Amino acid sequence: MSATTTPVAAATVELQELVKHFPVKGRRRRGGPPPVVHAVDGVSLQVGPGESLAIVGESGCGKSTVAKVLVGLLEPTSGLAWVAGHDVRPVTVRDPAARRRVQLVSQSPWSALNRAKTIRHIVTQPLQVHGLAPDRAAREARAVELLRLVGLPAEYLDRRPRDISGGELQRVTIARALAGEPQVLVLDEPTASLDVSVKAILVNLLADLRAELGLSYVLITHELDIARHLADRVAVMYLGKFVEVGAAADVFSHPAHPYTRSLLAAAPSELRIGELPQAPLVGEVPSAVDVPSGCRFHTRCPFATAQCREQVPEPQPAPGGTTVSCLRLDALAASNWTIEEKTDD
Structure with a gap:
């Protein structure tokens, strides 16, 4: 899909062939272009009103770079990012009204x-900056609300x-993000620094807030x-690209990409695929x-062939309902994911 200049009307968040590269200082290639870090390399997605989309993957795959582009902290190298029909490039989000539409909840409230x-x-x-409360009394009342x-008493003010x-403190971070009355919250590893019991409480809080306020979430985790x-x-996400996208129920119950299966194999037992081969x-x-x-995953994939090393896979529908970028999708399904079925042709 090539990037256009018009967002989809029904989407609250949209990425169109988003690319973000970072130049590498001190490294030169003789006779070639300057080296860059391929943080994000042509990803597209849509998030509807009130919908929550999670971007998952190992550290360094590009998840947080997507988050920073969405909130206007980074300028895309190419492609477009839209929130509520408006471009979110840094030059655009200097407009306070544009900045209100999307707010970031970061990993470290400290x-x-x-x-x-x-x-x-x-x-x-934020109430004062955005002119959302006419006077101190109104700001005080809104702060209490x-x-x-977020489940904190007024005396915490x-x-x-x-x-x-x-x-x-993470609840305060969420309250500050909500002060601007955003349509979208970008949650960048919001529970990573919390212990298990506190994490569960915060997850339930975020679920309740989405239902109550009609927020859209982009969850980076x-x-x-x-x-x-x-x-x-x-x-x-793997090495700057999406390898599998779908409904959460389908991704967790019918994963089709080898990388997705490997992530689930390493997950807690209640998230594992069960009897499906890993x-x-x-x-x-x-x-x-x-x-x-x-295919960027071919160096770690036990099913990769010579074709995988040469041809970039295009997204295609998988039997389980997800969209997958894998050249061996049909062969793996037919062979029941038996590694011995791998060939080099």
């Missing part, structure tokens, strides 16, 4: 919040970040259990500077 300020200042500042939404726990609980759809990973993740030719 780095996202000013520790010297009170919770009152942290939560009311925002804390109520007089506390500072150092006075509350990590889970409570390597935690498959979080994706399963919060996402309607899942996009599996696809064990081999080797290490290749460099994002020198990406493999053909």
Whole structure:
């Protein structure tokens, strides 16, 4: 799909052939183009109103780069990113009205919040910046309501970040994000720094907020259990590209790409595929500077053939309902994922 200049009307979030490369300083290729990190290499997706999409994959696959493009922190190398029908490039999101449409909830609330300020200042500042409350009394009332939404009492307004726990601090981060009345929350590993019990409470809170406020979520995570609980759809990312996209139920019950199966094989037991044969990973993740030719996963795939090393796979529908980029999809299904069926032709 080639990028156009018109977003899909029904989509709250849309990526069109998004590419983000980073130049590599100090490295030169004789007679060739300057080397770059292929962080994101031509991904497209749509997220509808009130829908939650999770982007999952190993560290370094490009998930957080997508998040930063969506909130206007990074300029795409090419392609387009739209939120609520508006381009979200940094030059565009300087407009306060555009910035309100999408808000980021980051992995570390400690780095996202000013520790010297009170919770009152942290939560009311967006109200003042965006002109969403006419006076101090209105901002105070709205701050109390925002804390109520995230399950914190009003007396927390007089506390500072150092006075509350990590889970409570992440709730403050969410309250601050909601202050701008966004349509989309980009959740970048929102539970990664929390222990198991606090994590479960926060996941339930995020699910309740989406239902109550009609928010759309783009969830960036390597935690498959979080994706399963919060996402309607899942996009599996590997080395800058989506390899499998589909409804969360289909991805978890009928995974078709070898990489998806390997991720689920390493997941907690309740997320495993059951009796379906697995696809064990081999080797290490290749460099994002020198990406493999053909299918980028072929260097770690036990089913790869010579064709996989030469030809780039196009997305195609899989029997389980997902869309998969794999040249051996039909052969693997026919062979019941037997490694011995692999050939080099």
